[in-house]
Amino acid sequence: MITRLEDKELKRQSRRQLLKLAPIAALGVFAFPKVSERLVKAGVGFSDWASGSLFRGQHLAQTFSNSEVVPFSQFPYNGYDVLDPEVDLEKWTLTVEGDVQHPGEYKLEQIQALAKIDQNTRHVCVEGWDVIGAFGGARISDFMVLVGANTGARFLEVECADDYYESIDMASALHPQSLLCYEMYGQPLDRKHGAPLRLQMPTKLGYKQAKYLDTVRVTNVLKPDKTGYWEDQGYSWFGGL
């Protein structure tokens, strides 16, 4: 709508309206690397909080038919350091610690004795690629019952034979599709995919799904600088899908 007004008045109005935008200049702090580094970490923290709030413990990730699964040869091997940490599969046991009634060493047979779940689910990498694979294993939630874990605790920490380490929220750990995985494509997990046991969680990004599991710990407290190998370098801790 056209208005007629004095030049002086137009300039005055324009100035006042311009000044109202001043708060946007606050975004200029992002131009300072030392400040922005903290702010974007806080941003990821906020996103993680929102992700945790959004997470539905019983909502299932999509599953696929056998014909939709990529051939085994096209399921990527991914590791942060060595692909085969040369685990002695004969002597391997899983150490269980923390807020559990029955801490100690657990053999693979004990885990395999739990109800076996087979699921074809999508494996999503933080890099952007995704593959549909076939996985088999025991529910983490069943294992938690076996070891008498306090599932009211907040976190599950894992340590791996290749010195990788991870921590996940209890709600995601107890999700019905979250597995202690010992099989892929109907075969025992091969060494490069994390033999003998890995985490497999279609509600988490790949880097959360630690391989070559060594130790599982139920805890309420995470060391602030040791929440996960990649997380400590800046990846989102929740890493949920």
Add this chain to the structure above:
Amino acid sequence: MANEDGVDKNDEQKNADTSPQPEVAAATSPSGESAPAKLEEVAANPEPAVDKSAAVAAEPGPIPADEPELVRAAYEHPLAIRITHWVNAISLFVMVTSGLRIFRAFPTFGPKIPEKVLLDIPKSLTLGGWLGGALQWHFTFMWLFAGSGVVYFVFQAFSGHYRTMLFTLRDVPGVWPMARHYFFFGPKPPAKGQYNPLQKLAYTSTIGFGVLSLLTGIVLYKPAQFSWLAFVFGGYHLTRLWHFAAMCGFLAFIPGHLIMVLLHGWGNFYSMLSGWKREPEYQE
């Protein structure tokens, strides 16, 4: 407003029929706070006002020499539009540059094995330094981007302001003449409203790109929680392509937008800061 009325009444006799401009300014001022300025004006300069009213009463024809010249102007961009425009401009810059860095981690839409590099984005065009850093920027500014989008959408819908910019079927016939003018030196169609049909098309498209990038972004961020939305876009894998396409839409819009702003000069640019456009081309 009470204050304003008081001023009007006190000065009614002196000001009557002489200088309607302060009232016009007050009526259209988005802040509605021009009363103090009027007070000052009147207080500082009571004599000419009296002279003027006398002159007009005696001789309505000629305009007195000291009558201040009036400027045609329009308050084109409400505060909500200006704020969301600039917050969106900043967040879009961050989302695109960090997004390109994220794309570098897997620069294709094909399978992981075998992976073929589709586009090698130069690092210098990206933000974040590495994948993790870029994700931090992306996951921070996505809230600003979404927030400003929601505020913009709600404001446009409820204020009715969208009528100035929304591309509708009625604008279709005007697109080609405008495109001919811009790209093929055709005659310039007369300006009818704040925006010409081509502008409306461009601005309305960006809303589409924004909605698409937001919805596909939600799927990429939470494909399991929003599995129904992933389904709408043809699955997770394809959604990544749509997300990229939305960015391409923005990248197609932005250079044209910036060039037009440059061509139309400072006053046009300044209007997105101050809201006011001096001497607009259109009449109504």
